[in-house]
Amino acid sequence: MTAFELDALTKDFSGTLAADAVSVSVPVGSLTGLVGPNGAGKTTSLSMAVGLLRPDSGTARVHGIDVWADPTRAKAMLGVLPDGLALPERLTGAELLRYWGLLRGMAPDVVASRTAELLRILELDEAEAKGVLVIEYSTGMRKKIGLATALLHSPKVLVLDEPFEAVDPVSARVLRAIMRRFVAAGGSIVISSHVMSLVEDLCDRVAIIAKGEVVAAGTLDEVRGDGSLEDVFVRLVGERSIGEEELAWLGS
């Protein structure tokens, strides 16, 4: 069964075809990695898939529910960590989560207990005790509180755009453990990442996107064959080297 289906999602930004019929299937219980070079169309595709950016054409379905035709039901099943998350910043992490949970119609006592647990597991509880506001958070702390907002309502599908960006190695382990726990409990995840080793370690499926098109997709083993994911990525996306004469002024 498919948890999350991106079906021919297309977006043209005044002549830039950022996503050209992007189709990606995320089976239930899978952890799917979306990889591709800068500007490939990952954020555009994921934003359309979760209901943040209206596609020119194509659809996205969460457990069969169309994200754009039935957003309320679809979004109840989605937990989203967008790229460059805009958060209300003059709140502490706990205040932000309470506000987020109540907006979603959750019971206040459930919000309170999950908030305390998430802050503790994500090691944001010390900052909370000192009354640190989200505006004062580091980039990695912002990722973590963003992930907490994505998890709070116990969604069925997590969509995480660059979840490990700026996150320290200890916290990255915690994030990986949370993701594995989520999948073991029957959830499904799609992440975008530039870190191939991490995708190989964490994901069971992968889609490579380049210039707005999916150029390879399948299980990790199907996509990488006998080589590494990085080898396949570079082969499909094209290598770029620096010539002898380029940047010659550096160090002169």
Ligand SMILES: Nc1ncnc2c1ncn2[C@@H]1O[C@H](COP(=O)(O)OP(=O)(O)OP(=O)(O)O)[C@@H](O)[C@H]1O
């Ligand atoms: N709001 C926008 N208006 C115009 N062009 C856009 C907009 N958002 C993205 N683009 C363009 O669409 C293309 C895909 O961008 P996108 O952010 O989806 O790539 P990405 O794969 O997420 O890149 P990165 O890995 O650098 O985050 C790029 O050419 C980008 O310049």
